[in-house]
Amino acid sequence: MDFELSDEQRALHDSLTRLLSDRHDAETRRRIAASPAGWSEPLWRQLVDLGLAALPVAAAQGGLGGRTEDLMVAMRAVGRSLAAVPLLGSVAMPAAALQAAGGDAAGRWLPALAAGDALLAWAHDEPAGDGGADWVTLRARHDGQCWRLDGCKSAVHHGDSADRLLVSARLQGDDGDADGRALFLLAPDASGLQRRSLRLIDGTPACELALQGVPAEPVAVDGDAASRAIDAALAVGMAGCCAELLGAMESALALTVDYLRTRRQFGRLIGDNQALRHALADMQVSLEMAHSMSLLAALQADAPDAPLSRADLHRARLVVDRHARLLAEAAIQLHGGIGMTEEYAVGHVLRRVLVLETVCGDADLHVAEIDRSAPWNNSPARISSSV
Amino acid sequence: MNLDLTPEQSAFRDEVRAFIRERLPQDIRERLRLGYLPRKQDTVRWQRILAERGWAAPHWPRAYGGAELGQVERIILLDELQRAPAPVPQVFNINMLGPVLMKFGTDRQKAWFLPRLANLDLWFCQGFSEPGAGSDLASLRTAALRDGDHYVVNGQKIWTSTAHVADWMFALARTDAQAQRHRGISFLLIDLKSPGVTVRPIRSIDGAHHLNEVFLHDVRVPVDNRVGEEGQGWDCARFLLANERSGIANVGACRERLDYARERAARTRRGGRRLSDDPHLRHEMAVLDAELRALEVTNQRFLLTPSAQAAMPAFASVLKLRGTALQQQLHGLLARLGGAAVREHVDDEEVDGVPHLVERYLFARAGSIYGGTSEIQRDLVARTLLG
Numbered sequence: 170m171d172f173e174l175s176d177e178q179r180a181l182h183d184s185l186t187r188l189l190s191d192r193h194d195a196e197t198r199r200r201i202a203a204s205p206a207g208w209s210e211p212l213w214r215q216l217v218d219l220g221l222a223a224l225p226v227a228a229a230q231g232g233l234g235g236r237t238e239d240l241m242v243a244m245r246a247v248g249r250s251l252a253a254v255p256l257l258g259s260v261a262m263p264a265a266a267l268q269a270a271g272g273d274a275a276g277r278w279l280p281a282l283a284a285g286d287a288l289l290a291w292a293h294d295e296p297a298g299d300g301g302a303d304w305v306t307l308r309a310r311h312d313g314q315c316w317r318l319d320g321c322k323s324a325v326h327h328g329d330s331a332d333r334l335l336v337s338a339r340l341q342g343d344d345g346d347a348d349g350r351a352l353f354l355l356a357p358d359a360s361g362l363q364r365r366s367l368r369l370i371d372g373t374p375a376c377e378l379a380l381q382g383v384p385a386e387p388v389a390v391d392g393d394a395a396s397r398a399i400d401a402a403l404a405v406g407m408a409g410c411c412a413e414l415l416g417a418m419e420s421a422l423a424l425t426v427d428y429l430r431t432r433r434q435f436g437r438l439i440g441d442n443q444a445l446r447h448a449l450a451d452m453q454v455s456l457e458m459a460h461s462m463s464l465l466a467a468l469q470a471d472a473p474d475a476p477l478s479r480a481d482l483h484r485a486r487l488v489v490d491r492h493a494r495l496l497a498e499a500a501i502q503l504h505g506g507i508g509m510t511e512e513y514a515v516g517h518v519l520r521r522v523l524v525l526e527t528v529c530g531d532a533d534l535h536v537a538e539i540d541r542s543a544p545w546n547n548s549p550a551r552i553s554s555s556v
Numbered sequence: 557m558n559l560d561l562t563p564e565q566s567a568f569r570d571e572v573r574a575f576i577r578e579r580l581p582q583d584i585r586e587r588l589r590l591g592y593l594p595r596k597q598d599t600v601r602w603q604r605i606l607a608e609r610g611w612a613a614p615h616w617p618r619a620y621g622g623a624e625l626g627q628v629e630r631i632i633l634l635d636e637l638q639r640a641p642a643p644v645p646q647v648f649n650i651n652m653l654g655p656v657l658m659k660f661g662t663d664r665q666k667a668w669f670l671p672r673l674a675n676l677d678l679w680f681c682q683g684f685s686e687p688g689a690g691s692d693l694a695s696l697r698t699a700a701l702r703d704g705d706h707y708v709v710n711g712q713k714i715w716t717s718t719a720h721v722a723d724w725m726f727a728l729a730r731t732d733a734q735a736q737r738h739r740g741i742s743f744l745l746i747d748l749k750s751p752g753v754t755v756r757p758i759r760s761i762d763g764a765h766h767l768n769e770v771f772l773h774d775v776r777v778p779v780d781n782r783v784g785e786e787g788q789g790w791d792c793a794r795f796l797l798a799n800e801r802s803g804i805a806n807v808g809a810c811r812e813r814l815d816y817a818r819e820r821a822a823r824t825r826r827g828g829r830r831l832s833d834d835p836h837l838r839h840e841m842a843v844l845d846a847e848l849r850a851l852e853v854t855n856q857r858f859l860l861t862p863s864a865q866a867a868m869p870a871f872a873s874v875l876k877l878r879g880t881a882l883q884q885q886l887h888g889l890l891a892r893l894g895g896a897a898v899r900e901h902v903d904d905e906e907v908d909g910v911p912h913l914v915e916r917y918l919f920a921r922a923g924s925i926y927g928g929t930s931e932i933q934r935d936l937v938a939r940t941l942l943g
Binding site: 170171172173174175238426429430440443446447449450451453454457458459460461462464465467468481483484485487488491535536537539540543544 | 557558559561815838839843845847851854860861863871874878931934937
């Protein structure tokens, strides 16, 4: 067992943290969020120059190895800066899916992703879905000449900036079946595709897709390959969310510590009050739990086939999501009125938490998956209702 | 980074498991599963079996009956013992006094006491708390006045676990009333058979007798039984408390209780259905499962990673806060599952086959009080953040 970052990971962490703290202060973040695109291409180019886009891609495809623990270091720094960066959904998750699927599409798109020359959007969630791997109702059929897709996708992050959309679809079976899923690439201007652009509560640009007979390029139409690809993307997505949330938690805690050290009331620092000190201590405890689970998720994401890994990924998401919410709420409370203002970063952490809580499944899904992995004696029932 | 055991460590885990499976007396295991705390005779019997491998004092030098285990092996051994469930080596002897003697004791003290501590020929209890000195331990008033080759000790200790079955007590006493309060304290080993020692039981809210008051009236303690220099008692106590860290999270004990809760839920019918079919209960257990995993990884991360300890010097407080909170939740859950066992306490010289779950829930309230209350732990964490 070894929990230390490698020298390379530490160097990546330091250079990334330096760049983001120099180039991405709170004012810059607000300006970028208010721009029409909702994210900053110049900032992204600088991150690409540091090698960020190459991190999730295997060396054979022009990347830096594709290890999730390296990606975790990057996502944690991104989370700390609260930057809207299309690294996770538009590079890392599609790269994981393509690598697992293999084939022509992988050969074409992975080098472009690694070089920062292309962005793909991950389009898997559906309006009535549970965020899990198996829920796919969007249908795919072959009309003799090409594949055509019909259905809806929701919460496609950075979908308007993507060169291609990576869409999960169903060839056969019922809505929640593991079997019968497939993956396709489609062009953002394909005929029959309607995109509705929207902004999520934290300002992240996203879109919803409505597809009617949209022609698409197959990435994985053999069920096993599609399963592997979707699982791989979701594993990387879950671990990436954990790391980003960890970074966001660190920034909320640091802001709170600073505030408790400077704000005076009743003639003394508010950080001298035991009630506030104890609330701060609980935030630190939450942060430590999230930190450990973020490391666990990153390591398990690189072995997503093992049953223990899958359960651990859901455990990690559940713990990190819960503690991120607790910590962000406490950070606002300890700031008092200033924490409620839109200009101040601590409220933005809570908005980010709300968005990331919905990426790659929500708490109900994580609970159901943990429960499914539990060693129940002669009790096959699976919980489905939320509590 | 990796979370894997080396082949040697995996082999060690297998060896420990096999040893416990073959050698742990079934009656002891059954008592512990039903929620009883180990009796003195259980701990003595089992610890002498563990001593065959040096596992009675896992981290001690071989010369004193230990096995010189490294930190990973210690974590593995404790985890396997707790999950069995089996009694753990007597903490006052092995985790507290033993290391203090090795660091501060004379050669004669080491040679005479250490083998007897390891083999439980002597059972020690801890005489720290006093009626006026709980969290504020340094305000203790028990006095030890020098009279030739002896100290004459007068005072009162309280909350002294197992004093009624103990042979000896290590205690803090004030040897210099004039010195600054931390400096006037010495660390004494007191034979409880000495004239002037009176042990009086305190019944706790679980109805049982774990705790005692110990009255010391003109008790003569040879100066040879002082550990360290006169006035060095506070240093000994701090060193002792720092050594408590490796078992402070109690992860294995929590995991064992969760497994037992699942097992009971699966064979308990209430209102026409098995408790394990109750989605609320399963949700609660899934959350505990995930939170427990976070505690487990955090425990490993801190105990094995110097840089993590440096980043959060109060890491032991983090582990104790979270560990005791989860233990209390688990015992609360089990008390609900064992509803039929809400009956008046009867002193349990024999296992009566009735689970002791409600009593354990009641006694678990002590977890966040002894060894530094949760409020003290939060103070310590906050001090690392705010100064």
